[in-house]
Amino acid sequence: MHVMKKNKQNNRTISAYLMPLLMLVTLFVGACEESESPVEIISTDMTKPGVVTDVHVENLNGAAKITYKLPNSKNLLYVLARYSINDDHVRESKTSYYQDTILVEGFAREGEYEVSLYAVSRANVLSDPVVVKVQPKTPNYILINEGLEISPDFGGANFAGVNPTGAPISIHLLSYNDATGQFDERDPEYISGSAVDVSIRGFDPVERKFGVYTSDRFGNTSDIRYVSLVPLFETELDKSKFFVYPLPSDAPIGYGWELRYLFDGSLSGNGWHTTTSSLMAGTFGLGLTAKISRFVLWNRLPAMYGDQNPKEITIWGSNEDNPQDHPLPRASEPGTVAGDWVNMGNFSYPNPPSGLPPIQANAADIAFAAAGVNFVMPSTAPSVKYIRFVCTQTWAGLNYVNAMEITFYGSPEE
Template sequence: MKNKILKRSGIIAYSMFIILTFLTIWSCKKSVSPVEVISEDQTKPGIVTDVRVENLNGAARIIYKLPQSPNILYVSAKYPIREGYERESKTSFYTDTILVEGFAKAGEYDVTLHTVSRANIMSDPVVVKVKPKTPNYILVNEGLDITADFGGANFYGANPDKSPISVHLLAFDPSKNKFEEKDPEYINGGIVDVSLRGFEAVPQEFGVYTTDRFGNKSEIRYSKLTPLFETLLDKSKFFVYRLPSDAPLWPGWELRYFFDGSLNEPGWHTQDAPVTVGTFGIGPSAKISRFVLWNRLPGMYSFQNPKSITIWGSNVDQPKDVNLPRISSPGDIAGDWVNMGNFMYPDPPSGLPGSQANASDNAFAAAGINFRMPSTAPPVKYIRFLVNQTWGGLGYTNAMEISFYGINQ
């Protein structure tokens, strides 16, 4: 028995010796990496040469030739974008171009270029003069058309570079004798179309300025105008205008209950259909400013309740039926119908998943969700309410009530 124990102890000791020997050899071996971030070469790298500059809106693209050195890791560019604030851009040795951006205004700026080695040794500086054009955020602000809108003002214009910007809206508060700023609107598309509403149809003072992601801020533009009068469209003049491609209905849950002024059941409830559509007239032609939607209680964020919506409209006296596309953009035309806007029902304010919405989330939805109609939407006499997606992802839908605001033409 003693011999067996000694033998086993010898095997364990020998195994430990082999492991320790392997670890020692492995730890002494120099690390090999295809990137080779760490280097013992303390040689100062060469500078970039043959520098060319392409000036852009609020930015510049610098093209250069790298020195013949395998030890270069990246190129650094340091530059001021406004008084008291400097940025640094970096790009790897795999490219011969670096973008410097965020300049507050058009003008001439010095950009200092360095090559940096894998040992973090910097080359001698190369100073390049760039002359960025007027930044996009300024172009956007200067190009905005400020016009009277329903209950307020509309700010419309192009975002030429489609760069992310924030549009800040202000309104003068006589009780405080100062301009109050509303929550900014974040834009990253090609069009700015935002409105400030909730004001009476008497002369009001508004303001707007834009900012970019680099902390730059434009001048404030002011405008005094009278908001357009907005009213709740008379739902007693609404009527069902059923078309062949409208979705079949659940017994007892007819489309007329969707605009009967009641939040009690029944509402509008369809059966399975390739596309869920309900069509109705709204009486005289009207320019619609917004609509309010009430989903079905208590699960406003689940089941068959609408989540993705497209409003199609027509100003023809008796518009004909057409199979509406599931994917379209505002302004697209299908037969007698025009896409007035695509809308997404907001997520629960709590941040919870729809199926876990709490009492506050439900109270928020139960008050009705407002959807602003794009200012470019034309006057219409008929509405086709298209549900692209429900919260449950089902092939049918239900909703309790809808109201439209605007003004009759």
């Protein structure tokens, strides 16, 4: 009993000491929270803000950057820009009072446009407008469309060019339908990088009309460009002409699964299998010169999404008569030249179409891989006589590789 009484007394002493301190901390925290509220969204102050002044314009492609001096209004919340980007679409842009710059964008064409600038209060009261004239340069979507190089492609046409600003853009491809007498439009290709390289395929090598136009995220569309051309002929390259062309840096063969089995036309029996090597490469000749359109790869079943099966691939090619061995970079962009060899393209074996993790691939995923996976060669890849198949990463991250079969398609050159 004596011990319990002592503890109670100590607790009362501690509480008496701490309570004033806790109250002081609470008041201090409360004061801090109140003082750190930077913007009152709702205000009863209906005073009209002053206008922005000292306005300057920097014209951009399809846009303009406007800088200004903010008014000395205590209840200012943001600056609003209101402007028409085409005949029937009015846009608004906003920027907070922390900034002195606003971007107006989405203009349909090069030319002069009026932009109304408003200072807006916390009570949503607009200042008098300040009308500014901007003269945006040619919009990006028009630059892209006008700059596209249209050329024959395997079974169709290729559209290649640059995206100057890298802004998102849609490429719309059209093909003339002889039966209906109209142009059919494919699903648009969405581009967000700096390069444009898209193709429309599936046609015989006879003259046909194609078209292309571009659109941006603001709903603007370019004029349609039309062209008539003959699609390139595509055929399976004759694998009976292929031959192994061993180079010193090629990966050593393992278990008798020689490189020649990779193109023997058989999916049963042996494929290509290497042992440990710093460069998982195999080199072979095509027996002719060809512009390659695509290739089909069969990974080894049933672990086509695992083990030593290829996951990341680089195809190197050479058009020399007797290309020499040369160190190859582990990572490089298409078009990179290393000695007699050029990077024709980098390819990623796709994940299971079902969306399941690779180790849980279902029957449909296995059937997809068993049919062979198609890889489209970039249209910029040169014609070649020799191929170096380089696996830069296996599914299990191993430093040896195997695959069952590969088939190349393209246009042989006489």
